Amino acid sequence: MSTADAPRYTPEWLRLREDADAAARAQDLLGPLRRRLADRPQRSTGLVIRDLGCGTGSMGRWLIARLDGPQHWLLHDRDPDLLRRAAALTPRTAADGSRVTVATEPGDITRVTAADLAGTSLVTASALLDLLTGDEVEGLAEACAGAGCPALLALSVVGRVEFTPGDPLDAALRDAFNAHQRRSDGGRRLLGPDAVTAASEAFMRRGATVLVRPSPWRLGSGESTLTAEWLRGWVGAACEQRPELSVRADAYLTRRLAACAAGELQVVVGHSDLLALPGPAGGA
Template sequence: MTAFAPDWLYLREPADAAARATELVDTLRESLADGDLVIRDLGCGTGSLGRWLAGRLPGTQRWILHDHDAELLTRARTSLPATALDGSPVDVVAEERDVTELRAADLAGTSLVVASALLDLLTRDEVTALATAIAEAGCAALLTLSVTGVVELSPADPLDPALVAAFNAHQRRLTGGRRLLGPTAVDVAATAFGRLGATVVRGASAWRLGPDQAELQAQWLEGWVGAAVEQLPELRPVADVYLQRRLEMARAGELHAVIHHDDLLVLPPSLEVAA
């Protein structure tokens, strides 16, 4: 699994929070059974999803944070809110482990599985195994901020389409013997859950980065162009000039970027989607 720098995760947190499909949380809140909640956050990073979600759900909550990075787990464990939406207590524990190895037995007693920006880092087999584990355990899932491969930059540039294509190919690359799903992850996951009898609700969760987010724009641009060039090295001469041009626009407050993601809410047959 990919490692992410804490500074990047903290920088993107406000954009993530603004993008998340809140209507899915409304449906989730209405669908969850009354009583204590056990919530597992897969690939929790610094805990940004827990910080955003815990206070939007009622009832006593026990969060179990999973990540392969011990430093991130330490940061996340102490950062979630102490109380839920209705003032009930929120308890947090951390488990360092590979989330791709979770199976139904590991999820026994879990009410809800959540993740942010995870699905596109997995393979088809890993997503299918995760869907099977969640479905067999009978828990709900909220899987957020998976890239869809669509990027809109304004003003447009003739090189935009080539960089989008190269970046999307990089997202689907073969690495360490694993073929990542990248922009196809949401479709693959939705299909896998649907075949297992779950109800799947999809919501758009695009980043919308304006001039007031120049620092995030700059870091995103550097990573985006860098990945595109890694995938297609022959782009480097023009991509270097492109990146400098785009960074200057970001610094000048002239750039707008929409980076599209999708969120998935998954409800097992035992839970009904509210009308």
């Protein structure tokens, strides 16, 4: 797997969002996933799960306790510090008490191949799809199809944000942020909010059954620290895309942060989870 210039995320940001991610993940995708994993030919040898762009390993901390049987997790990330943290924090016991082992593989996953996934029971990723290009999503779908490997790709942004109460500048900032997510970055044109649709089509063209479920963040007074940090990043990206918004956005951010601190702001940030089950029957 090759290394590319992908964005780096701080451990602090990943820690801050972990509870919201866990609450948002689409639980009803676990049933078809468990059935598919139980039916795999090599089920007696335990699961081999690759977590692509693992960050600090929040996907593993969520999923390990929801799957039975021995599991070996292979954690992939370009940041060695995040890999060390992820490995140290990975649970060592599955849902039924079976043993869990973990290994790390530094590097980026934008050119993953079927050979890379040989022997893999499941590919997982969280908050990754929207950072990929169309060609990279096609490559991931091709690799999973070639390896006969299911993929659970969680928490991809879909471009929807809802505020309560609303503000006249919400729509302009949302549109600018979405345009920023679709930007060209070092010659790579990112899919951003279009990633889930693109991935669904790519997997289905290769014979997979694809299930997509909403997995929104629902942020209220109990998540004010996360909401404030997310707001700063959201407004900052929007203004980077459309600098003419900056003057109005400064006052907007001040208002929003004050409402957040007072427990008066609620935000729904749209994401989707995707489960792709290879083969014509799919196992769903």
